[in-house]
Amino acid sequence: MDGKTLADHAVDYGESLGAEYVEARFVNSKNENYFARNGDFLSIQEKSSRGLGIRVLVDGCVGFGSVDVLTKDEVKNRVESISKMAKLSKRETPIEFSEEKTVQDTWKVPVNIPFKDISKEEKQDYVKRLDEGIKRSGSKRFSIRNKIKNRILFLHTNSKDKYIVNSDGSNIRSDESFISLFTILNAKVKDSSEQRMLGLGACSGWEWLKEENIHDFVVSESKKLVSTVEKSRSVNINEDIDVVVGPEVSGIMAHENVGHPSESDRIIGREEAQAGGSFYDEFLDIDDQDPLDLKQSEIKLGSDDVSVIDDPTINRSPGFYLYDEECVKARSRYLIKNGQLNELFLNREFASVFGTHSNGAARSSSYSREPIPRMSNTFFEPGDHTKEELVEDIDKGLLIESFTEWNIDDRRYHSKYVGLEAYLIKNGRVKDQMIKRPALELTTPALLNSIEGVSKDYEYRMNFCGKSDPMQPVSVSTGGPYLRIRDVRLG
Amino acid sequence: MIAMVGYNFEEELLKVGVETALKAGADEAIAKLIDQKKHQIRFSNSSIDVNKEWSSYYLDVLFTKKSRFSLTGKINTLTVQDPDVKRVKKNVPKHVDLLKHLPKNKLYWGMDDGSYTSYRSLDIYDDKIEDFHEKAPELVKKTIDSSLQNGADGVSGVIHSESSKIGVLTSYGNGGIYRSSFCRGTVRAFNGRDSSGQDIVVTRELSNIDKKFERAGRKAGILAKKGVGSKEGRAGTYDLIMTPTVAANIFGNLLNGTNPIMMVSGMSPLKGKMNEKIGPEELTVTEDPLIQEGLNSRPFDDEGTPSKKTCLIKDGELNSLIHNTSTAKLWKFLGMLKLKLFRRPKTTSNSNLTQLGLTGTEENPRTLMPIPSNYRFNTGSYSLDEFISTSSRPTIYLTSNWYTRFTNMSEGEFSTVPRDAMFLVENGEIKKPIRNLRLKGNLLEILKNIEGIGKDPKQVRWWEVKTPTFIPHIKVKDCKFTKAKGQ
Numbered sequence: 001m002d003g004k005t006l007a008d009h010a011v012d013y014g015e016s017l018g019a020e021y022v023e024a025r026f027v028n029s030k031n032e033n034y035f036a037r038n039g040d041f042l043s044i045q046e047k048s049s050r051g052l053g054i055r056v057l058v059d060g061c062v063g064f065g066s067v068d069v070l071t072k073d074e075v076k077n078r079v080e081s082i083s084k085m086a087k088l089s090k091r092e093t094p095i096e097f098s099e100e101k102t103v104q105d106t107w108k109v110p111v112n113i114p115f116k117d118i119s120k121e122e123k124q125d126y127v128k129r130l131d132e133g134i135k136r137s138g139s140k141r142f143s144i145r146n147k148i149k150n151r152i153l154f155l156h157t158n159s160k161d162k163y164i165v166n167s168d169g170s171n172i173r174s175d176e177s178f179i180s181l182f183t184i185l186n187a188k189v190k191d192s193s194e195q196r197m198l199g200l201g202a203c204s205g206w207e208w209l210k211e212e213n214i215h216d217f218v219v220s221e222s223k224k225l226v227s228t229v230e231k232s233r234s235v236n237i238n239e240d241i242d243v244v245v246g247p248e249v250s251g252i253m254a255h256e257n258v259g260h261p262s263e264s265d266r267i268i269g270r271e272e273a274q275a276g277g278s279f280y281d282e283f284l285d286i287d288d289q290d291p292l293d294l295k296q297s298e299i300k301l302g303s304d305d306v307s308v309i310d311d312p313t314i315n316r317s318p319g320f321y322l323y324d325e326e327c328v329k330a331r332s333r334y335l336i337k338n339g340q341l342n343e344l345f346l347n348r349e350f351a352s353v354f355g356t357h358s359n360g361a362a363r364s365s366s367y368s369r370e371p372i373p374r375m376s377n378t379f380f381e382p383g384d385h386t387k388e389e390l391v392e393d394i395d396k397g398l399l400i401e402s403f404t405e406w407n408i409d410d411r412r413y414h415s416k417y418v419g420l421e422a423y424l425i426k427n428g429r430v431k432d433q434m435i436k437r438p439a440l441e442l443t444t445p446a447l448l449n450s451i452e453g454v455s456k457d458y459e460y461r462m463n464f465c466g467k468s469d470p471m472q473p474v475s476v477s478t479g480g481p482y483l484r485i486r487d488v489r490l491g
Numbered sequence: 492m493i494a495m496v497g498y499n500f501e502e503e504l505l506k507v508g509v510e511t512a513l514k515a516g517a518d519e520a521i522a523k524l525i526d527q528k529k530h531q532i533r534f535s536n537s538s539i540d541v542n543k544e545w546s547s548y549y550l551d552v553l554f555t556k557k558s559r560f561s562l563t564g565k566i567n568t569l570t571v572q573d574p575d576v577k578r579v580k581k582n583v584p585k586h587v588d589l590l591k592h593l594p595k596n597k598l599y600w601g602m603d604d605g606s607y608t609s610y611r612s613l614d615i616y617d618d619k620i621e622d623f624h625e626k627a628p629e630l631v632k633k634t635i636d637s638s639l640q641n642g643a644d645g646v647s648g649v650i651h652s653e654s655s656k657i658g659v660l661t662s663y664g665n666g667g668i669y670r671s672s673f674c675r676g677t678v679r680a681f682n683g684r685d686s687s688g689q690d691i692v693v694t695r696e697l698s699n700i701d702k703k704f705e706r707a708g709r710k711a712g713i714l715a716k717k718g719v720g721s722k723e724g725r726a727g728t729y730d731l732i733m734t735p736t737v738a739a740n741i742f743g744n745l746l747n748g749t750n751p752i753m754m755v756s757g758m759s760p761l762k763g764k765m766n767e768k769i770g771p772e773e774l775t776v777t778e779d780p781l782i783q784e785g786l787n788s789r790p791f792d793d794e795g796t797p798s799k800k801t802c803l804i805k806d807g808e809l810n811s812l813i814h815n816t817s818t819a820k821l822w823k824f825l826g827m828l829k830l831k832l833f834r835r836p837k838t839t840s841n842s843n844l845t846q847l848g849l850t851g852t853e854e855n856p857r858t859l860m861p862i863p864s865n866y867r868f869n870t871g872s873y874s875l876d877e878f879i880s881t882s883s884r885p886t887i888y889l890t891s892n893w894y895t896r897f898t899n900m901s902e903g904e905f906s907t908v909p910r911d912a913m914f915l916v917e918n919g920e921i922k923k924p925i926r927n928l929r930l931k932g933n934l935l936e937i938l939k940n941i942e943g944i945g946k947d948p949k950q951v952r953w954w955e956v957k958t959p960t961f962i963p964h965i966k967v968k969d970c971k972f973t974k975a976k977g978q
Contacts, residue, residue, distance in 0.1 A: 033847060033856050037755055040597035043847055045856030047570055065544040069573040074546075082544055088628040089532075089539035120592045150757030150901075186757035186901055195757065195899040269535045272647040273679040273689075274954050276893070276910070282684065368545055407894035407929075409908045414927055414975035416906060418898055437898060439973075441929070446977020469533065469649055469954060489976055 003028060003050065004163045006075050010054045014079045015167050021057035021097055022079075022167040025325065026050075027367040029160035032115065034123055036153045039131040041124065053367040054078055058086040060094020062349075066368035098351035098358050100328050102168055107322035108175035110315065111205035115157040115177070118206045126209065127153050130181075133219040138187060138226050147226050149193075150186035155179075157206075170327035178203050178475060180318070180462055181214060185222055187229045194232075194420060195404065196225045201462030201475055203320035224401075228421050232436035235424075240487040242397035243440065244390050244425065247459035249403050249417060250380050251478035255465070257444040258301075258308045259378040261412040262335045262343075263361075263467075264291060264350035270372075275467040276410025279444065280341070291344040291354045299341040302448025305383060308336040310345070312360070312376035318462040318475040319376030321363070326371055328360040335378070339448070345373040365472035372468055377477035383454030390453045390484040397425040398438055398490075416441045416491065441491035453484035501526075501668055505660035507579050508552045508571075513662055515584035517554035518564070519602055521859075523793055523844050524550050524574070524658035524668075530624035535647035537635045539628060550574035551844050551857055552583055555599060556590045562824065565590045566599045568844065568857045598752070598860070600820035603794040603838060604663045610790040610797050613669070614783055619697040620654045620672035627652070630704050634678055637708030642716025643680035643688075646708065650676040657789070665795025671695075673786050676704060677953050679911070680711035685721055685926060687911045688714020689891045691736065693950040693959065695784055714890055718912035721924035724974065730886040730942070731930070731970040732878045732916070737892045739951035739960035741907065743866065744895060745934040746776065747958070748903075749803050749811070751818040752860050760903030760935050764809045765834075770938045775869040776804040778813055780840060785865035786952050786959040793859065794842040801839040803866075815842030815861045867961040871944025878943060878966050879916050886916035887972065892930070893955050903934035906973070928972040942968045 001009075003026030014022030028050045035043040051068040052075060063086030065078045131151055138148030158178045165171040180201030187194050198221055202208045209215070245253070261278040265271055268286070289297050311332035312321045322330050326348050334342040346354070347362035350373060362371035391399065400419035408415040417440045424433040442450075460479030466472070501524050508522030531543045549572045556565040569586040571578050627650050638646040652674040659666035676692045690707040694700070733741065748759030761769070780788050780798035791797050794816055802810045814822065819836045826834035843862035846855035873881075879888065891911035898904035907930050915922045945963030952959040 031856055035847060035858075037597075041594050042596065042598045042752075043566075043856075043858040044593050044596075045568055045847065045858055047568075047856035049570070050572060061539065062541040063543070064541055065546075067546060069546070069548050071573075078544065078546070082542070085530075085542040085544060085624065085628075088625065089542050090628065091538045093538065095540075120589075124594060150755075152756050184756065184758070193899060193901060195897075195901060269645070269647060270533075270540050272535050272681070272687075273533070273649055273677050370541060370543070405896045405898040405904070405906060407896045407906060407908050409927070410893060410910050414908070414929065416929060416973075416975065441973055441975045443975050443977035446975070469531070469651075491973055491976075 001072055003052065006052055006070055007163055007165050009072060010052065010075050010079055011165050011167050013076055014056050014083065017083050019056040019058045019083055023055045024165055025053045025367050026163045027160055029158060032157045034127050034155040036127050036131060038151050039128055051367040054082060055370060056083050056086055057095060057097060058083050061086040061089035061091050062095055064370045095349055096352040097348035100348060100358055103170045103327055105323065106173040109177045109203045109320065111177045113206040115159055115206055123155065127155050130215050130218060133215060134222040137219050137223040147187050147189055148185055148222055149188045152184040154182040164325060164327055166327055172323045172327050177205050179208055183218060185225055187225045189229045192229050194225060194229045196420060199462045201318045202316045203318065204316045224421050228434060231434040234436045237490055240489050242394045243485045243488055244399045245483050245485065246401040247479045247481060248461050249400050250480035250483045251461055252403060252406055253447065254308050254378045254380050254480055255375065255478050256408045257412060257415055257447055258335055259310065259375040263345045263373045265373050268350060268353055274469045279411040279413045286354050290356055291346060292356050292359060294341045294343060295337060300339055301336055301341050301445060302339040303451050304339050305454050306336055306339050306448050306451050307334060307381035309334055309381050310375055310378040314377050317377045318477045324360040324362040325364050326358065326362040328358045330360040333359055347371060347373045363474050365474050369472045374474055375465060375476050379480035380454055380483060382456045382458050382481040385453050385455050387455050387457055387482050390455055390482055391425055391430055392428040394425045394428060398435060399423045399425055399430050400438065413444050415444060439491035440488065442488060450485045450488055451483050452486045455482035457481060501658045504550055504574055504579065505658050507576050508550055508583065509660050509662050511580050511583040512552055512554040512587055515587035517587050518557045519555045520662045521553040521793060522550060522660050526656040527653065529653045531649060531651045532627050532631055533649045534631050537646045539631055548573055550579060553844060553859055554587050558595055561595055562600055563595045563597055564599050565593050566596045567593060598817055600817040602661060603665065603796045603816045606663065607665050607795060607797055610667060611781060613788055613790050615695055615788050616670035616672050617695060617697045620652060623652050623674065623697060630701060633701055634704040634708040637705040638678060638680040638712035641709045641712030642682055643712040645681040646678065648676060648678040659791065659793055659795055661795045666791060669790055674700060675952050678707045678711045680715040682715040682719050686715050686718035688718060689911045691951065691953045693786060693952045714912040718924040721926040724925035724928035724972065726972055726974040728969055728971055730882060730884050731967045732886060732888040733965045734890050735949040735951050735962045735964060737889050738962050738965040739956045740892055740895055741937060743956055743958055743960050745938060746803060746866050749813050750861055751812055751814065751822060758900040760901060761809060767809055768807050769809050769935060770804060770807040771941050772807045773871060773944055774804055774807050774941060777802050777867045778863055779867050780864035782865050782867060784950060787864040792840045792842040793844045796838050796840040796842060798840045813841040813861045813863055814839045815859065818861055863958045865959045868963065870946050870948050870963050873943045873945050874947065875945065875964050878964060879921060880919045882916045882919055888914040888916055905934060906931040928974055931971045931973050937967050940967045940969055942966045
């Protein structure tokens, strides 16, 4: 029996058992991994998987399950057991899902060169050539000594077709394609070493590698890593300075300091035993505020220059989708607009808690995971400065282009970002002098209120965002524009 | 052929997997059958959010081709979902044929070709697991009530249970079939916005499971209450008392560096430290797949190598890495190149057909590499109370942490964020609850600075600790705490 028929059957059968809502997701997926160290392949693997995830709402309680044995009997058994288990939950406050428009539609990731059209040998060749390029960037001509001691390259391709159907009458078919390149580079010069983890990826076919010139970009980043090891010096700066952060750093800040606290399930507490809560719970009132239009509440979180957007509809982006995993149409969202809290991430469960509609934020990493509110492509809205303009009025400061260590507390208030490629700014100019591992350790309000000036240039990076239990890594964009952060003290 | 018989259908599938691969031209093969059921209840705000059930049934087949002129070989794997004899016979030959398109795998140096007639019997299956999920909602309620009665005003958490039947057969005739089951859970209790406490339950033994979760609920509730009225912590250098939960996360990150894959990837601060003193004399750490209660315990690994205990750190010295056959041979070869002929590492029975990838678990391809089973720290002589009462210098008692990240994994530079109740200890007693600090350090330095090891080990496995770790409270001197600037 095909996946669509089984998914339809799951929904029909769940309804016949009396469920208030049933949803089924069939995913047929093919993955290829090319994992190399210093040009030698440690693993080349492919895997096809098929499975069906089913979610039911019974007596105001949610049951979720999945099967990879795709028979009618197995699906029937799973619907019965998760319906029974949901009933056993016996919540005092019933869970409801928001009313949403019924849709039947299809969407797909535009692909020019499907992964299946590229042979395994060509894929290996790409990884080997890239490794060679990185290797050359770490050594002088005719020298056998290489400063990039460890080069880990991980090329991943995924293509999948998905069918989501629910008892409201909606169904969405999608044809998805994703490619990513993850690198871990270790550069060492004498006793000093630095490590660079760089994620790049897109919802695209094989053509992404060429069109975005990924090879040259990674090679240029590896050259910068060598410079960082050779030139960076530790300095003590015991005064407030201005710091300009590049796209990679502003991207992780948008993700950690703004994106995560904007997830409605965290605010309500559903992630408290895993990925944590949100400091937004201090000023949000679920009975009185509309999470789709919080501007009225005038909750100021940052300077007027701060606007943060999450937009899943950006073609080819790592977090691209046109319908979420609950059949709700995707759209762009201003999380913060001109410094004011504007909108949260909502799936149908938490839209209902707030008495409103979903804004299409439900994502799941696999057929075996439940859809929960997630980010897609989250970034500071570009401004109207050039990078040079952001720097030109700084007497003494830093430019931080990339980062290594970072973390944030589980309410997303106390963050830390350690710079990797970082330069001294003096008298309005970026100097050759590189600064070793400067740490920005700021609270979220201190960070967002110190932003004064945003560039119009924008670059993206790819990362996998982790959340939930079992863990659900989903691909997201973590890039953005340059930001000028005024008067901050390094840690 | 199979050492542990009793499940004829599974036995036949394993044989078909291996024999089909060999017939199609593979030199060696492993078949691994997984029949697994998992249940999970997640709760927050003192109510159940979702009740989940998963089932998986698949056969992984690994096949290799040796090279005539090289010590390494080619390797490929295939996962057959809902396997039956017909499906296995149809799909395996196609994938064996793909080997000719692959280069030699520099990490594949062969598998265990020994012959094992029997394996240690492990009591790692509790048949009470069969209907455990039906009783779990009631267990959640008791856990929540226990927390609320002891100081919490809201409780979140998770109870997760698994039951597996696992079969392994290699082309050398090694392996068998065994069952295992376990339950683990996290309870996080809150008292207001600024105070929380957490405890965990990790067990294979389902008798008295109610008491274990009620105790965890109580402990979490008490911690949440004790944390009320916390003051802003001050950045500086303190001695640190870690609960088993914290210690398992921090030291687990270092122990993961005993994996040769981490070492060759530049992700281990332990490179070049073999036989060096890296910790105090009192510290001994083993990797042990034979601990009855250990969540990753098993009678043999995925090469059919009988499970055995490996001493990773002995009396403070780095004593061994974890290996499978391939990495042991590779290490031996690398040792010969460096004229370290006395080094003859052998497999430590850590071979695992593991998922390697960045996205959702079921979708990830598998490959064969060493994976740790359970870590076990030796116990010392201190109780928690003694750690506190003997603290003459400013000391922080940290009950939980998360988000450990590295500046450079090859150096071990890291920071981690305390979460849940944290206390300042002065003059031998808990002075006050504190909040909003960050621990910054180096894994090697922290290990060296261990001042005392507790006598109260506990198995830790939760969101932030993936390898089950038996570890007591541990005290470390001279730890640096930083603080974010701004209100």
